[in-house]
Amino acid sequence: MDALDRVAKAYGQQSSEEIAIVEDAAQAIGAEWNGRGAGSLGVTAAFSFYPTKNLSAYGDAGIVTTSRPEMAEHMRRLRNHGSPRRYYHDEFGWNGRMDAIQAAVLRVKMTHIASWNERRRHHAATYDQLFAESGLLAAQKSNGCAPVRLLARNLKAQHVFHQYVIRAQRRDDLRTFLAERKISTEIYYPLPLHLQPVFSYLGFKAGDLPVAEHAAQEVLALPMFPELSEAEIRSVVEGIKDFYS
Ligand SMILES: Cc1ncc(COP(=O)(O)O)c(C=O)c1O
Numbered sequence: 001m002d003a004l005d006r007v008a009k010a011y012g013q014q015s016s017e018e019i020a021i022v023e024d025a026a027q028a029i030g031a032e033w034n035g036r037g038a039g040s041l042g043v044t045a046a047f048s049f050y051p052t053k054n055l056s057a058y059g060d061a062g063i064v065t066t067s068r069p070e071m072a073e074h075m076r077r078l079r080n081h082g083s084p085r086r087y088y089h090d091e092f093g094w095n096g097r098m099d100a101i102q103a104a105v106l107r108v109k110m111t112h113i114a115s116w117n118e119r120r121r122h123h124a125a126t127y128d129q130l131f132a133e134s135g136l137l138a139a140q141k142s143n144g145c146a147p148v149r150l151l152a153r154n155l156k157a158q159h160v161f162h163q164y165v166i167r168a169q170r171r172d173d174l175r176t177f178l179a180e181r182k183i184s185t186e187i188y189y190p191l192p193l194h195l196q197p198v199f200s201y202l203g204f205k206a207g208d209l210p211v212a213e214h215a216a217q218e219v220l221a222l223p224m225f226p227e228l229s230e231a232e233i234r235s236v237v238e239g240i241k242d243f244y245s
Helices: 002-015 069-078 100-110 111-135 170-181 197-202 208-217 230-244
Strands: 023-024 044-048 061-068 148-150 164-169 221-222
Touching: 061 069, 111 148, 111 164, 111 230, 164 170, 164 208, 170 221, 170 230, 208 221
Parallel strands: 023 044
Antiparallel strands: 044 061, 148 164, 164 221
């Protein structure tokens, strides 16, 4: 975010038009960068409360945040067919109101999100420690590669671990092996954006963005949710160790 801020400021000054940073904070509720909460880092931010998120509704829901009153006012209008008061329309908007039932569920769950996030952080620390002790992070003599790599973290960041993601050699075989032990994992995401059919008109081909493509072949999200037990985390790491032994 610091780097993006610098770019936005520098180009904003050059062009004398503001470059607005819009945050995709979909699953970052409770996360912080350098003491500032996700959702307050740009001009505006979107959060998702889709049922799989850290803070989840009973169906689809989401919110937008901004610290600019005029923008807040505008967004309130837009979500309600561009209507500032009933049956009067200043502009085109859409039906983007949150269902009351979703709001009711979220209002209750909201009071738990800090402790749920804390538990996720605790589970992540347990994974970190067990991986460090497992020997899986050390380069193997056979190919000079570590079977598992953990993702880099920054001390300025307060993570909320919507996912606990590792990078794994022979990832797809590992995933099948874990599935046979009833350990479910997920791949976020198997196909990078530039190779998605929807973006084919941009003309990218395989090999154009090797970092993203490499990540898509290696990433594996391990079980992560507040109610996870230490025994379950141990069995996941044991399973991964068994695969590589
Ligand atoms: C980073 C990110 N942005 C946006 C979205 C979309 O959220 P929604 O499905 O609520 O529109 C998701 C959901 O998976 C996401 O992970």
